[in-house]
Amino acid sequence: MQDNAELESFRREWREEVARRSKPRSTQAAPQAAAAPPLTRLPPTHHAAADRKDLEEEGPPPASFDPEELAQRVGELSVQPEKEADEDEFTRRDVTEPNTALEHFERAVEKEAAGKLGDSLQHYRKAYRLDDAVDKKFRNKHYAHVWKKPAQPIPDQPSTTSATVPAPVEAEILPISELIASFAHLPIPPADPVVENTPPPPCPISKVPSEVIVEILHYVALRDPAAFGRMALVCKRFAYHFAHEQQLWRRICQSPEFGFKGMHYTFACDLHGRPIYTLGDRYTPFPTDVPLEIPKPLSSWSEVFQSYPRIRFTGIYISTVNYTRAGAASTFQTVSWNSPIHIVTYYRYLRFYPDGSVVSLLTTTEPVDVVPYISKENIMAARATSHKGHQRQVSDIGKSLSGAADPVPPVAQAALKYGSRGRWHLTSPDPLPESEDQPEPTPTPGEPSTDPRDLIIETEGVDPKYVYTMHLSLRSPSSSKSHMNPSKNTKLVWRGFWSYNKLTDDWGEFGLRNDRAYVFRRVRGWGLA
Structure with a gap:
């Protein structure tokens, strides 16, 4: 009888659940x-x-x-x-x-x-x-x-006049290079009038000689290559200089701010950011004191800058990871299909510096709350505050950890104390010259990589005896199909992640089942004047 009563109770609850779900x-x-x-x-x-x-x-x-x-x-x-073109996305x-x-x-x-x-x-x-x-x-x-269905074509109507209309002449399709070359002698058009039926505003730059325009573009390109690229959209004359003035692109490739002179192909500092060798000893694939040749199969210096492996310092690399895990069932839930499933989200951040150092952070804090404050100074200050055993009080909100103008909120401070310092280097595209002053590299498991797109990162571990080693590789988004696409080398895909014990000389590999690739996001004011 007791079993029948429990069965009837279950049937009654099941009917009520079905009736509730089937309501309008x-x-x-x-x-x-x-x-x-x-x-x-x-x-x-x-x-x-x-x-x-x-x-x-x-x-x-x-x-x-x-x-x-x-x-x-x-x-x-x-x-x-509307936001400006170079504004970052980390403002709430x-x-x-x-x-x-x-x-x-x-x-x-x-x-x-x-x-x-x-x-x-x-x-x-x-x-x-x-x-x-x-x-x-x-x-x-x-x-x-x-x-929306396409409109049906209207049938030809009989002509009511005797005049003959000449057949349209098909325009000749020129190659891209010849089309851009035809813009060389076009004038710079004035701006559209602000008010209708009024003369347009004056355009003084339209009377400037080409030599002066090239010099202006030279300063713009060295200040911000992205702004130089946007100038090509102003008019056809600027588009010609953008594609034709290859000496500007070669100067960008050789610059330490955005070019390959700022890249490192061996570790330039230790885990704490202390330099190992001077700037003059740094290897660069495009030196300024020797004749240069464009590496094949590329055909221009603009393609070299856009396609060659290059780390960006004007923003941050973010990896967003989502995974599901089963939640604990309540004591009142008797069926497995009603057990909750939690969706967990966490983020990995990487910020690179031109001196060869890097900052790594793993947290659940969203980018809008922590990205503007990620820096070596803020991380060290947050860790020092945490080690002293006291946290920032509510009355202290508004003070900056690193002495910057912007204050660090408590949410960002709580996340930054888990940040780690480290160092990075790219794999050399050419054999490095032998030098006795070069530091001996930290051993890595497996055979060394020879892909010039590969990136090696070493960071601090949870304990001083551990060192974390990341093996990443530069890639382009899947939508990039041409060499002229400016969004190349904006992804870092995982190839390996290990923990090295300096005391026992043992390697332990981390699983990467849930981790996703890093994607670059530009941040206003980082690496720009």
């Missing part, structure tokens, strides 16, 4: 859940099947569903003023909480593109509880042009 969509938002629901594959609902039928009638779906493109389109709806702005189902769906797309899968899942659940057809409304709002 509610107009109230669900309370925020502490953990994500179990990731199970559910059968399609009626509205999902109807949407799929509409897609078959209207046409094929898009070729790809890019979350970054969706986030960009949603961001364009903001009334905020006020964000209103979404109310409607469509707003929750748009916020979920933004969170998913940023790698915050837990927050994205919560907004998706709220959106579907408010409106089970919100995905169709989102598609109609942001992708109506994708599903």
Whole structure:
């Protein structure tokens, strides 16, 4: 009898659960859940099947569903003023909480593109509880042009006049190099008038000789190559100088600020940043005192600068890692499909310095809260404060750890105390000249790498007897298909991660199952005048 009573109780609870789930969509938002629901594959609902039928009638779906493109389109709806081209993305702005189902769906797309899968899942659940057809409304709002059928061509109408119209002459298609060369003698056009039917503002630079323009571009290129690239979009005359003046690109390649004279192909300092050799002893693949040749298969110095392996000092490399783990089931939960699954997100940060040092940080703090304050000085100050056994009080908020103008918030200070100092070097593209002054490198497991894109990083471990060794490799985004794409060498993919015990001379390898590649993000003011 007791078994029958328990069976009836289970059946009654199961019927109530099924009845509650089969009710029409509610107009109230669900309370925020502490953990994500179990990731199970559910059968399609009626509205999902109807949407799929509409897609078959209207046409094929898009070729790809890019979350970054969706986030960009949603961001364009903001009334905020447009950012400058070189502004970083690590400034926090006020964000209103979404109310409607469509707003929750748009916020979920933004969170998913940023790698915050837990927050994205919560907004998706709220959106579907408010409106089970919100995905169709989102598609109609942001992708109506994708599903729009092309207009039917209008049949030729009989001519009412006897005049004959000559057939259009097809324009000759020139190669890119000849097309840019044709811009050499074009004048610099004036700006558009501010008010309609008024003369345009004066353009003094249009009367400047070409020699002076090249000298101006020379200073712009050495100050910020990215600004030099944006000047090519101003007019055709600047585009010609951008592509034709290869001596400017060779000067950028030889500069220590952005070029390969600032790269290191052996360790230049120890783990604490103390230099090992002087600047004059540094090896560089493009010295200034010998005749230079463009390495094959490249054909110009601009391609050398854009394609050759190069570490960037004007920003930070970020690796966003997401993984799931099973949560503890409640004592009141008797079925496994109702057990929670947590989505864990953490970040790895790497900031490189021209002197051969590097800063590594592993934390769960989001980039907007910690990236502006990542520096060697702030990390050492945060670690010193932590070792003294006291934390910054609320009344101390506003003081900078490293003496900088911007204060370090408590959230960033708590994360920076786990930062580690280290050193880095690239693999030499050519055999290094033998020198007795070169320091003996730290042994690495396996055979040494010969790929010039490889990067070796050594950082402090959790204990002074340990040294962490990272083996990374420079790569370009998957969308980069041409040598002229400026977004090359912006990824660092993992090739190995080890821990070296200096006392026992043992190596231990870390697993990289959940780790993802580092992606470069520019930060305003870092490495720029």
